[in-house]
Amino acid sequence: MNVEINGAKIFARIPTGIPVLGDFTINETLVVSWIVMIIITGLCIFLTRNMKVEGISKKQAIAEMLVETANNFIRNNTGTNKFDKLIPFVAALFTTSVISNLISLVGLRSPTADLSTEAAWAVVVFIMITSAKIKAGGVLGYMKGFTEPIPVMTPFNILSELATPVSMACRHFGNILSGIVINGLIYASLAVATSAILINVNATLAAIPFLDVGIPAILSIYFDWFTGVMQAFIFSMLTIMYIANAAEG
């Protein structure tokens, strides 16, 4: 039997005629991204409805806890209040990443299983890091930073600078994709195992992959839940650490 792991489905193709960018495609990644955005925004609106100063409800307590956690996360990791402007950005990055990773649990394809998504985030973070560095040391200071400690190191420094977004994007993408690949393999192999066990009992029963019920859920605790939350955390953590380091000069 064949196991096929495909990229995101393309629902529609809108020709733009722009040479490098090519056609605009409405694909699974974008559609599920919009679903994720609707879920997050709906959750935010739901949690912050009817907020009170005193005698708060459970959902308000959750909303306040989320905000406090985000504030503390940034402030504790940077050690200052200077990066409070970044809190909504990092919060958006983290929630989008978590929900995108976990949405595969309901059968949708994770937007994070498309390298375009992670590349987009990593490039945004890279631009933020670079602008923080330029803000801290000026354009010349930024340029000079590449020639340290000795000018011979310049190419390697440039390479390591560029490696930052590439590694961030590929780390996240690789983890999620590997989860999808392994899940696909497990489903397929369990179906094969079921038919192998039941083929001598009844041919019709053997066609139903009984072992696919339950067992993949246990494995998904690691491959979906743990990896999904962990990668989102790592991505946000690296974002804030890189930017904080860059701002220190």
Added chain:
Amino acid sequence: METQPLVTIIPWTFIAQILNLFIQMYLIKRFLFKPVNEILAKRQALTDKEISDAREAKADADKIREEYEGQMAGAKAEANKIISDAKKDAQDQADKMIKDAETAAHDIKAKAEADIEQEKKKAINEAKDQIGGLAMDIAGKVVEKEIREEDHRKLIDDFISKVGEAS
């Protein structure tokens, strides 16, 4: 259905995801952070206000207590003054009453003495008159001669006064 390659970067998806990220950031900011931070700020303000109110109330209470204590001390002093005044008044009055009584007693005594003296004088005068008359009667009888009282008044008086002196 057409699928894209497993590992690829589609330029438009890439751009769309950047925009999505920023839209998501705005939405989270607008619908989660803004209202929650507003509520937190309100609560902070409320707490601060309550603390400052409590401090104010405490200061007021201290002021009132000080005032009250001052008033109490004043009232105590006043009470003491009233009591001592009353004591002094009572003493004065008692002294005055005793003095009045003494004076009155003295007056009564003096009056009584005067009365007694007067009565005595009156009695003596009456006695003198009676003695005078008696003497005249006796003398008349002795000299067998009518002595006219008017003519011999002087003589009789002399006699009586001599009798008085002798007695």
